[in-house]
Amino acid sequence: MENGKEFLHNYIKKHGLKKSAQRDKILDIFLSVGGHLSVDNLTEIVKEKHPEIGYSTIYRSLYLMQKAGIAERVELGDGITRYENMLGNKRHYHFVCQQCGKLIEFYDPLIESKIKISAAEADFSIERYRLDAFGVCSECRKKNNHSPKTKNSEG
Amino acid sequence: MENGKEFLHNYIKKHGLKKSAQRDKILDIFLSVGGHLSVDNLTEIVKEKHPEIGYSTIYRSLYLMQKAGIAERVELGDGITRYENMLGNKRHYHFVCQQCGKLIEFYDPLIESKIKISAAEADFSIERYRLDAFGVCSECRKKNNHSPKTKNSEG
DNA sequence: CTCATTGCAAAGCCTTTGCATGGAG
DNA sequence: CTCCATGCAAAGGCTTTGCAATGAG
Numbered sequence: 529m530e531n532g533k534e535f536l537h538n539y540i541k542k543h544g545l546k547k548s549a550q551r552d553k554i555l556d557i558f559l560s561v562g563g564h565l566s567v568d569n570l571t572e573i574v575k576e577k578h579p580e581i582g583y584s585t586i587y588r589s590l591y592l593m594q595k596a597g598i599a600e601r602v603e604l605g606d607g608i609t610r611y612e613n614m615l616g617n618k619r620h621y622h623f624v625c626q627q628c629g630k631l632i633e634f635y636d637p638l639i640e641s642k643i644k645i646s647a648a649e650a651d652f653s654i655e656r657y658r659l660d661a662f663g664v665c666s667e668c669r670k671k672n673n674h675s676p677k678t679k680n681s682e683g
Numbered sequence: 684m685e686n687g688k689e690f691l692h693n694y695i696k697k698h699g700l701k702k703s704a705q706r707d708k709i710l711d712i713f714l715s716v717g718g719h720l721s722v723d724n725l726t727e728i729v730k731e732k733h734p735e736i737g738y739s740t741i742y743r744s745l746y747l748m749q750k751a752g753i754a755e756r757v758e759l760g761d762g763i764t765r766y767e768n769m770l771g772n773k774r775h776y777h778f779v780c781q782q783c784g785k786l787i788e789f790y791d792p793l794i795e796s797k798i799k800i801s802a803a804e805a806d807f808s809i810e811r812y813r814l815d816a817f818g819v820c821s822e823c824r825k826k827n828n829h830s831p832k833t834k835n836s837e838g
Numbered sequence: 839c840t841c842a843t844t845g846c847a848a849a850g851c852c853t854t855t856g857c858a859t860g861g862a863g
Numbered sequence: 864c865t866c867c868a869t870g871c872a873a874a875g876g877c878t879t880t881g882c883a884a885t886g887a888g
Contacts, residue, residue: 546862546867567852582870587853605758609852621798623807634801639794643776643816646789651821652778661798661812669808701842701887722877737845742878764877 532559532598532615539596550581554589555598564602564610564631604660621659627668687714687753687770694751705736709744710753719757719765719786759815776814782823 536555540547557573558565571586590611593599602610604624619640620633639659647654664672691710695702712728713720726741745766748754757765759779774795775788794814802809819827 544867548862548868550869580870584854584871585869588868601760603758603760605756607852621801623802623805623809625807626810632805632807634805636797636801639797642791642794642797643814646776646791647778647816647818650778650787650789652780652787652816652818653820653824654778654816654818655781656818657814657816659798659812659814661802661807661809663802663807663809663811665808666806699842703843703887705844735845739846739879740844743843762876 532613535598535615536593536596539592539598545592550578550585551589551592553578553581554586555593558590558593558599558611559613559615562613564612566608566610568608570611602658604662622661623665624660624662625665625668626662627664627672630665630667632665687768690753690770691748691751694747694753700747705733705740706744706747708733708736709741710748713745713748713754713766714768714770717768719767721763721765723763725766757813759817777816778820779815779817780820780823781817782819782827785820785822787820 532555533552536551537547539545540551554570554574557577558570561570561573567586567590570590571583574581574586590599590601594601594611598613598615599611600614602612602622604610604622618635620635621639623632623634624630625632643657644654687710688707691706692702694700695706709725709729712732713725716725716728722741722745725745726738729736729741745754745756749756749766752769754766755769757767757777759765759777773790775790776794778787778789779785780787798812799809
């Protein structure tokens with residue numbers, strides 16, 4: 529997926545850091561899984577394939593990858609920290625299904641331009657932004673209709 | 684600020700719960716401070732005025748207030764959990780200054796309608812959404828020009 | 839009276855950190 | 864050789880939880 533390793537090595541060289549087998553392995557897994565990978569999930573896979581790699585190395589690599597512009601942290605407020613691959617990934621927003629956890633990406637350039645206009649009006653200089661919508665995806669809504677659950681759990 | 688207490692008591696009655704002095708006190712403080720209050724900040728103020736109130740009660744009250752629609756949790760990815768007053772508060776988005784931490788609210792109905800259109804296209808049913816833009820506010824940019832800081836901390 | 843609420847302290851969870859060892863440049 | 868990276872386990876920070884006591888309805 530893109531030349532991620534090259535990207536990482538570039539960053540490493542440029543910053544006087546050092547390559548390492550662990551970093552490469554973690555990067556490989558991260559890139560190969562794709563999508564929005566939770567730290568937990570990544571850790572699981574890494575540990576499975578390379579039990580000798582420690583947790584801290586994973587966290588540290590994620591941090592590095594973020595700095596290098598390879599990964600971006602995604603926080604959805606559910607306590608799970610995810611990272612998504614930024615290489616060759618277009619800007620996008622998220623629909624988050626609160627039932628199955630699925631993430632659907634969407635984008636609308638008009639939204640972006642409107643945000644920029646609002647920023648200009650507020651004299652605010654935007655570095656990055658996020659737009660996440662929470663709800664229920666199509667599939668889950670269908671499932672709900674077929675086998676409705678008790679609905680008075682809380683309000 | 685609005686009839687928050689009434690709102691809370693309604694919710695409490697409706698759900699077979701019980702009123703308590705602690706909840707009222709916490710609510711009072713929450714409402715009187717306004718804005719985007721961090722749990723830490725709220726706790727500080729509550730403890731100051733009512734040292735006998737425990738941490739857990741604060742967390743539990745926040746949760747209750749959220750359920751009751753009085754407060755909304757705001758997570759900006761900086762590890763600080765904030766809550767904002769939802770009573771008589773219009774829907775809005777955030778500009779988050781990464782230098783001074785200030786939160787500026789903005790809103791554009793067109794953004795909202797565009798999001799809804801995208802949701803309809805994806806057959807996704809939105810319950811709530813958030814839009815946060817991170818950057819530097821006007822004031823901080825001015826400060827930066829007057830007394831520029833070293834700029835090669837990291838990259 | 840009954841059951842929700844409280845306060846305390848303990849437990850949890852995820853993440854970071856300190857340190858000695860190993861490895862890249 | 865020098866200094867960065869690693870792994871382990873311990874430490875952290877924030878939140879939740881268990882439990883006996885308290886208090887609302």
